[in-house]
Amino acid sequence: MSTDAHGARRRTLLRGAAGLALGAGLAGRSAFAAERLPLVKPPRLKPGDTIGLINPSSAIYERGPYELATETLQAMGFRVREGAHLRARHGQFAGTDAQRAADVNAMFADPGVNGILALTGGSGGNRILPLLDYAQMRRNPKVLAGFSDITALINAVHARSGLVTFHAPVGVSEWNEFSLRHFRGVLVDAQPITMRNPQDKGDLPAPKEDRIQTIRPGVARGRLLGGNLAVLSALCGSAYLPAFDGAILFLEEINEYIYRVDRMLSTLKLAGVFDRLAGVVLGAFTNCTPGDGNYGTLTLDEVFDDYFGTLNVPVYRGAMIGHIRRKFTLPLGIEAEVDATAGTIRLLEAAVA
Known part of the structure; x- marks a missing residue:
């Protein structure tokens, strides 16, 4: 085979390989983009329900915010259960990735927990996403709420399980009348407000x-x-x-x-x-x-x-x-x-x- 013919054949093979690789990439991306799971709505929250407090992101260093969040939720008519690692710390994070993910998974697995609320945001929520049990979330749908860095958690859970999740105040937020009215309207009264x-x-x-x-x-x-x-x-x-x-x-x-x-x-x-x-x-x-x-x-x-x-x-x-x-x-x-x-x-x- 001549040098020119060999070069042309090599270029053709390379173009073909590149096309296959690009096609595979696009196919994978399209397959994921098309993977819109059937919607799963969690049961509404009721007075007396238990809210599980988790901290998927940054650590909190003082005792006050934990007490305030608990007292606020109790005043709203809920019981409160802390995640096992809620008060843990690993650098700037509220525990290791495994600990923070374990608290999320445990709250979904616990039949005594009716809703799950992030204590705060910060950073690091995206680190735990591969460690979460999305199939369990679909089997045991519950209210999951928070905002800021919790954006990673609520979007991933929705994308991977079909569960409706909620961009809402976190535990340490100011629960004023406006915020509380919208939270209750959506999650307690189940109204299309x-x-x-x-x-x-x-x-x-x-x-x-x-x-x-x-x-x-x-x-x-x-x-x-x-x-x-x-x-x-x-x-x-x-x-x-x-x-x-x-x-x-x-x-x-x-x-x-x-x-x-x-x-x-x-x-x-x-x-x-x-x-x-x-x-x-x-x-x-x-x-x-x-x-x-x-x-x-x-x-x-x-x-x-x-x-x-x-x-x-x-x-x-x-x-x-x-x-x-x-x-x-x-x-x-x-x-x-x-x-x-x-x-x-x-x-x-x-x-x-």
């Missing part, structure tokens, strides 16, 4: 706080999915990110420079998440600033316009989601209707059985 920002004007002619901004008007319906932007974008490329086809994506963030917010949104865009959405709800982006010395940076308005202004789906900003005092409780996987002009999220069905 409508969530809207408070209209507290005080003595002003127009409300100054908790305002919404319509980026793209319109009404959309789809499954609610989302959470903290940094945590959600870090799940891209893994088997723990839900399929976003036809979904309403909600996002929130805290303490990130604007260029990092831009980078994380770019990650979701490059992963194809934005191409599949029916609508977007942006919550609080608390203390997300240009940072010292960052002259000429884009504003958050401009970043959001860049990513969502031409998306051709309804988008609004300012919903009561995130690291703020008053919070909605949002069920992942439940159908909702979003009105980007009115700034409302209306559940179309009960989130609990």
Whole structure:
């Protein structure tokens, strides 16, 4: 065989191998993206039920937050059971990965526990995802709730088991009347409630706080999915990110420079998440600033316009989601209707059985 013929044959084989590898990769990705499990709703919470406290992420170093969370849940009418490793510490984490995962698995396995609430967020929740028993979660559905770094847990559990999970206050959150009303409405009363920002004007002619901004008007319906932007974008490329086809994506963030917010949104865009959405709800982006010395940076308005202004789906900003005092409780996987002009999220069905 001539050198030219040998080279041509080698290039053909290489192209064929590359094509097979790419095809296998795409097939695997498509298979996962298509793996949308049947929805499983957990039983609603009732007065007298036992709430299991877990800490899948960062350690808490003082006794006060444990006592406050327990007293708060008891005042809400629940019994409280601490995870075996709730007060453990391993570096900045609330115990080793194995300990934190064991508490999650044990709470789902315990027939005496009716709901599971994260004590706090922080970081490290994504480390325990491969250690969780998702089949057991599907067999023993229970309310699982939290926010911030708990975004990793509630999205992975929903993606891998089909269980409806909840973006809600954590144990150490401020359980004010607004947050408590939404938590009870969704999880105790089992109501398909409508969530809207408070209209507290005080003595002003127009409300100054908790305002919404319509980026793209319109009404959309789809499954609610989302959470903290940094945590959600870090799940891209893994088997723990839900399929976003036809979904309403909600996002929130805290303490990130604007260029990092831009980078994380770019990650979701490059992963194809934005191409599949029916609508977007942006919550609080608390203390997300240009940072010292960052002259000429884009504003958050401009970043959001860049990513969502031409998306051709309804988008609004300012919903009561995130690291703020008053919070909605949002069920992942439940159908909702979003009105980007009115700034409302209306559940179309009960989130609990």
